[in-house]
């Protein structure tokens with residue numbers, strides 16, 4: 426700042442002359458008008474309205490003027506600074522509005538667009554059918570029982586009246602986990618001591634019958650879905666790993682009429698009422714008598730057997746579809762489980778779940794159930 430000087434001519438202080446102040450103002454206003462972004466405006470503000478700006482420096486010169494000249498010079502500089510301040514605020518508001526507008530456009534979210542869905546997954550159709558089949562029996566008062574997949578040979582065979590040298594063991598291609606320690610080994614509860622003692626991957630769910638009879642109070646009504654294993658090559662009709670569902674009832678006075686009733690109720694629940702069921706003699710060591718259960722074909726209802734009628738793929742024009750094995754529990758099995766066959770009788774049935782799925786949905790290749798292709802599950806209407 427210059428020192429006060431009585432003889433100082435205000436008009437001669439060049440930075441405070443009206444022409445100079447208005448030039449500084451014009452320059453400042455031009456810079457403000459040209460600022461194309463908030464950044465540029467910030468720079469213009471520092472350059473033209475900051476502490477080191479020409480106007481600020483000119484204001485600092487006022488003190489050097491003679492007193493009578495200061496007021497006028499002060500008004501001139503103040504007016505310029507006020508005008509500049511207004512221009513800065515207006516430009517600031519304009520640039521902010523521009524920026525907000527741009528953000529609205531570039532960061533716009535279209536809330537009507539479909540979102541990205543993370544597939545939640547779904548239960549496999551075989552699992553769903555196993556649950557549904559179980560539910561049918563649970564609704565009739567049955568309990569769900571489970572057993573191990575690595576099963577003692579005694580439960581899988583011996584207790585089911587399939588002794589080691591019985592040809593019926595050949596009916597099922599067994600996968601062995603640990604060999605039997607040979608003849609003379611300890612049997613299971615209630616069996617003579619020549620029983621097998623090895624471990625197998627269970628070949629059917631029937632050993633759960635034995636486990637249920639040995640551990641649950643009578644009367645007994647159980648259903649047991651589960652995975653089974655057989656040494657089979659994978660082809661269109663065979664799986665080495667598959668699911669069965671087993672039913673067992675043990676009570677006083679049960680007869681084949683009860684078995685028939687249970688089967689009919691099951692078919693009604695699965696395929697809708699009105700399909701007939703049929704039992705034909707069969708052989709299973711653990712039931713006597715034994716039968717195979719067929720139901721009337723739910724697709725052609727037998728019409729395909731009429732001479733000249735269209736063939737039916739589902740029942741191969743047989744009119745009937747075999748769905749399960751069944752029978753009255755062999756008294757030897759009851760005895761093996763410590764149940765008095767003179768007082769109690771029982772019935773049992775077992776069916777393959779993949780096969781039931783194939784029948785219900787007209788599938789021709791059982792391998793589709795294990796391919797793991799989600800389109801298979803989607804075809805069952807599942808959201809995956």
Ligand code: DAH
Nearest residue numbers: 629631750751752773774775
């Ligand atoms: N366990 C038999 C199998 O896997 C199926 C079966 C037949 C189960 C008759 C039963 C039954 O309970 O009574 O071939």
